[in-house]
Amino acid sequence: MKTIKLVIWLRDRLQLVSMFVLGLCFGVLSLNAQESSQFRSDIIAEYPLGHLDAGKYVLRASITTIAPAGKIPYHVHELGGLRYMLEGALTIVWKDGQAQTYAQGSTYYEGPGENHPSGLIAASNPTDKTSRLLIVELKPVN
16 A cells, blocks of 8 residues: 555655656556557566665656766665666776676666676776766665
């Protein structure tokens, strides 16, 4: 019941892209193909959130723009979230030192805590064009 109330509240307040993201995160919009031939919604990623106290967190959708050859410095995530490459590409350096490049249309998850090696560049745009990344994450209410 809480999930339905949350979805209705978010639907009334967030932009169209946020509703798309909610469908991706929670599978709320998914229907069997037999139920509707007008549209289709496929879950592309799903991660358990555990217990969340009502009123202490917000679900935030933001777009990060990275300049050609731009770099994102080391940082720590308080909580995890989904990432979706809207355009361009982004190379992430993971804590184990391995680098992985995500191209347009790719989805990945960054968990809470340190995901990147301390003191190094966490991510960079390997292209000569601007990259845009949709970030959907939980944030504590301040």
